[in-house]
Amino acid sequence: MNYIIIVIALIVFFIENTFAENFKYNLKYVELADGIFVIEGDNTRLNSINGGAISNTSFIIGSKGILVIDAGPSALYAEQVISIIRSISSIPIKYLVITHHHPDHSFGVSSYQELGVEIIMSSSEIHRYEKYGKRLLRQMKNLIGEEWFLNTKIVDIENNKVFPLKINLGNHQIGIREYKNGHSEGDLVVVDIDEEVVFSGDLIFNKRAPTIPHANIDNWSKYIDILHNNKWKILVPGHGPIIRDKEELYMTKNWINYISKIAKEAVEKGLSPAEVFDKGISDQYKSYHLAQEVWNRDLPLLMKKYEYQ
Template identity: 30%
Template sequence: MVKPRICGGAYTSGQQKRGKRWCAMIELVLTVCLAGDPAVCAKRMLPRTAVVSQMECEASAGARIEAWQMQHPDLRIAKQACETPDIAPLPVTEIADGIWMHKGLHEIPTPQNAGDLANIGFVVGQHAIAVIDAGGSRDVAERLLAAIRQVSDLPVEYLVLTHMHPDHMMGASLFMDMGAQILGHENLPAALASRAETYQANYGRLIGSQRMILSDAVPVEALTTGIAEIDLGGRFLHLAQTPTAHTDNDLRLFDDLTATLWAGDLVFAEHTPALDGSITGWLSVLDDLRASKADRVVPGHGPVSLPWPEGMRDVYGYLAAIAQETRAAIKQGESLSVAITHVGESQRDKWLLFDEFNARNATAAYTELEWE
């Protein structure tokens, strides 16, 4: 097994449990305000890929700020300093050797939770770190980076986005600013481009204009083949595209070293699933994944680790029930407006946020299955 390089010396579980800060985070911290509304401001890190010293940060600050400002004419910098950011790290758990996870909340987005709704985390190799999903805002991403720096001072070289939904990717600009390579499904760039304005408007209304400063979609390097591989040093992450399922741009990962499957929102637990692709496709993908040699799965929502394949049982049961009940309603000649009042009700007691998601799932299932 590969033990990650830990800041400040050899790792012991007791030191990590005590929350000792091993890596001194010296970052360029900007107070950024909206050019059109100077009263709306937020502190934002402009980090480097790897840990730097105070002297290194200050020496490069001017050039970095100039380049950054050219890319963000809609923002103004009120203050700047190289300092240790006053940021509370996200709580993370090491679910397997070198794999650290944060559990998202089962809530709708609000200014208070800053879109911290999805399971996100990072994988530490001998030479580099890969972040898997960036959270629902720049605030969440910066707290994740603070958690990373409590574990390791290795460079963050990759951000992998499992799909297009805002709670998984609105913090991506932090890692773009760091210079990390941002990877996703071949359909992800088009999916983000077609939804960017809607996401900015609707999500901004939910989490507020301050939280939305630098919370946005970013350019993604799409996979040109169905699979790809990331070498972190001593461990490889395998990336695989899936056919249309939860969305038309779902990407899953597999870590050889620990036999961990990172499923993104292909697997939900506790939180009602969200159907934004194909219900038949999703069930088919899960059927194919059932044979995976994984020991555990990381779901997009719910506990940060579940045994495999048992971990897919609940989401599979929900989708199968939606499909069965929708087909029965269509066979009975029910209209969409009637069907969505009862399709999925058999699953209500098994899921949180049921009223927020089930009717939309039933609608999507009906519009797909009525043409079978």
């Protein structure tokens, strides 16, 4: 009997390690400022090649602890990020900020929980993660491939954070603020006060069309103005390359206001999505990565939303 148990355990170990070898994320990090690192995601759609790693993950190494921003799409991804951090520093990982519940930002959370890391997430987004997480995980497995999500699980997250929140990492003072009902119901923005680096989550996309499945366009647009007017040297968007020119923030604002305007006008005129699609996207926005794909998906969603307002 013991022999059979040992054999089964070895088989499971072999399978898990084979999956881990065959499904590795090609993660590379850059240091933006002293102790501040970013792993840039594949700035495109979810697919079986990138394993869902389409958003940016960052970490700040302070003298008293390490803070990670966004857990990524899976346990496998999170474990590889943790390995990268451990290759740089032995200082404890104390905090994980999840900017919002969307799977590409949150589904690696269990790997940090197992290390005893404190999870920071808005209460509204914890609710959405716990309510819809299992369904979204099934969808991710079907879309990308189940192998990428080995050991990925939806977990309970302690809901006790009040914002704004300040964290002392020693030589890095961190501020965290919640922006309600913007891109999501509770977007968290992280600021390294000492280095003047902002981590915007998906309030900002760079070089690609922003997605709006749970968005309040009016609030989101106002939040972009706030970020634009704040003092910072570097901004790490939720998706896309690092931003140093504040005017690049308006790529996101212009797109969301444009698609919202077109959707409202279509509803007022009684047009169908097909009739709007026939007119095409304005030339100003065709250069946005995934513009046509996002347009085709999000415009009908907005039109349906505005029909009942």
